[in-house]
Amino acid sequence: xxxxxxxxxxxxxxxxxxxxxxxxxxxxxxxxxxxxxxxxxxxxxxxxxxxxxxxxxxxxxxxxxxxxxxxxxxxxxxxxxxxxxxxxxxxxxxxxxxxxxxxxxxxxxxxxxxxxxxxxxxxxxxxxxxxxxxxxxxxxxxxxxxxxxxxxxxxxxxxxxxxxxxxxxxxxx
Amino acid sequence: xxxxxxxxxxxxxxxxxxxxxxxxxxxxxxxxxxxxxxxxxxxxxxxxxxxxxxxxxxxxxxxxxxxxxxxxxxxxxxxxxxxxxxxxxxxxxxxxxxxxxxxxxxxxxxxxxxxxxxxxxxxxxxxxxxxxxxxxxxxxxxxxxxxxxxxxxxxxxxxxxxx
Numbered sequence: 001x002x003x004x005x006x007x008x009x010x011x012x013x014x015x016x017x018x019x020x021x022x023x024x025x026x027x028x029x030x031x032x033x034x035x036x037x038x039x040x041x042x043x044x045x046x047x048x049x050x051x052x053x054x055x056x057x058x059x060x061x062x063x064x065x066x067x068x069x070x071x072x073x074x075x076x077x078x079x080x081x082x083x084x085x086x087x088x089x090x091x092x093x094x095x096x097x098x099x100x101x102x103x104x105x106x107x108x109x110x111x112x113x114x115x116x117x118x119x120x121x122x123x124x125x126x127x128x129x130x131x132x133x134x135x136x137x138x139x140x141x142x143x144x145x146x147x148x149x150x151x152x153x154x155x156x157x158x159x160x161x162x163x164x165x166x167x168x169x170x171x172x173x
Numbered sequence: 174x175x176x177x178x179x180x181x182x183x184x185x186x187x188x189x190x191x192x193x194x195x196x197x198x199x200x201x202x203x204x205x206x207x208x209x210x211x212x213x214x215x216x217x218x219x220x221x222x223x224x225x226x227x228x229x230x231x232x233x234x235x236x237x238x239x240x241x242x243x244x245x246x247x248x249x250x251x252x253x254x255x256x257x258x259x260x261x262x263x264x265x266x267x268x269x270x271x272x273x274x275x276x277x278x279x280x281x282x283x284x285x286x287x288x289x290x291x292x293x294x295x296x297x298x299x300x301x302x303x304x305x306x307x308x309x310x311x312x313x314x315x316x317x318x319x320x321x322x323x324x325x326x327x328x329x330x331x332x333x334x335x336x
Contacts, residue, residue, distance in 0.1 A: 079330035080309055086333035114316055114325025115308075123333045 026151040032068035036075030039102040039134040046137040065091040076104040095159040208263040226250040229279035238319040274300040292317035
């Protein structure tokens with residue numbers, strides 16, 4: 001970025017809080033790997049050295065929603081699983097984003113049937129839909145870059161008034 | 174003696190009061206009988222030293238939709254000793270949609286019968302834990318029945334609210 005040279009010359013830089021916050025948010029998007037079926041294999045491949053999601057600051061897959069900014073819903077979501085996905089999404093701290101990875105997640109895909117949710121946008125706010133069955137790792141990286149573009153346009157105060165949703169207890173016997 | 178001849182012979186000998194139907198289709202033997210006798214026949218097939226059908230591979234059902242006996246419960250059993258598969262069938266009508274559970278004979282059939290109950294709504298008498306296998310507990314319908322629409326019944330499976 002030439003930051004070092006600039007700092008050496010002047011000793012300071014001027015910027016805005018919004019720019020710094022957005023830059024740091026987009027450069028360290030920690031994903032929540034919601035790997036439900038076969039798309040998860042491609043998601044794992046995206047994190048491996050060949051495709052290397054670490055280049056985009058997203059190598060830290062956290063298996064707890066409390067530390068995540070981005071939920072990658074990778075796989076077929078059934079009506080029974082939808083409650084679990086939503087519960088995990090609700091536990092993630094704001095600001096948060098969602099990638100609907102693959103045909104099943106985006107639209108039900110080939111599972112046009114009574115038990116599969118025909119698109120997770122029925123119960124989750126989705127930021128990026130990702131085509132493919134399953135999508136190639138490059139495609140997931142592309143989705144991540146689109147999320148980063150989206151984050152870079154946000155301002156720090158955009159999320160300040162968000163209220164936590166009320167968590168409902170699911171009785172699943 | 175060939176097992177395909179021995180099974181009909183011994184079954185008819187042992188259960189003279191039961192009406193059997195035997196069908197040899199593409200090398201697989203099927204035995205059909207009335208549902209009241211399912212447990213005793215299964216126990217005999219498992220415990221008889223000539224047969225030893227010790228493995229229950231699958232319990233499922235067929236929905237014939239318009240036939241008089243609407244459902245047929247099908248058991249696939251396997252004899253490890255003879256490397257022989259046998260199919261058992263029993264008709265169940267919709268008006269009395271129950272059949273005795275074979276869990277006292279094969280413990281494996283516990284989950285298989287739960288699945289059949291979930292998908293077809295056939296009740297298994299004396300089953301130790303007849304809950305749904307796949308669908309949510311409070312679901313009202315049985316999805317593999319022929320009169321269940323492919324896309325389900327709207328509103329029968331609740332989704333979380335989108336805020």
